[in-house]
Amino acid sequence: MSPALQPAFRALADPTRREILTSLSQREMSLNEVTAQFSMTRAAVRKHLEVLVEGNLIHIRRQGRETLSTLNPDGLRPVVDWLSFFDQFWDEKLDALKTAIETETPDE
Amino acid sequence: MSPALQPAFRALADPTRREILTSLSQREMSLNEVTAQFSMTRAAVRKHLEVLVEGNLIHIRRQGRETLSTLNPDGLRPVVDWLSFFDQFWDEKLDALKTAIETETPDE
DNA sequence: ATATTATGACACCATAAGGTATCCTTTTAG
């Protein structure tokens, strides 16, 4: 149950995989359906799906003769959490801006 | 002024680079200082820094004989924005939970 | 002036990554 941050970040590093995630956010899709959205072979897409599984960003299940993939939003949690550490720096800038504005327009 | 999402995600995909970002969040550091935190050569670290610059996640400036790197928190913005699209799925789950709770304890 | 410090610039390497093509197996429609 470890965070598994690396596999997730690794999975997100490829544009094709990010696009796949966006597609799967709409609905569950078979390998052929996912493949139809790209100009690459089914085998290539299958590899991307496997990387996404390793990153815990999607789930795959076999139904009959097709392989259905579904988005696993929770897998993004570790990533978002890691990034949230840097929120403080944005906040600091907002605070600085707020202070600047207040100082700029002294009310009394 | 484009988002440049890919270079940022690419830069974040490596654990060493993520660690560098964390270090730089503390203070500006020279190449030697950054290198001291890892068990790899200065050249290797320098390459990582270059990738971080391409991802717009840090800034580098030459001061005298040293090269100082500083964190650029704003560079994370495109990444966070992209990820925020998926927040809705978490919210949906929260809503489902809330609904479940409300249903579970009918008040009247 | 002269080491020493801090890098830049390359050349080079092994492995990981992203893709393709081919062949085999499992389901399912006729």
Next chain:
DNA sequence: CTAAAAGGATACCTTATGGTGTCATAATAT
């Protein structure tokens, strides 16, 4: 039963990546 549909599994290929080593160069301390 038989062919088409949907994938799985390999083997292979090219480039990108993450690293190392070596040598040259700009700043600095003595």
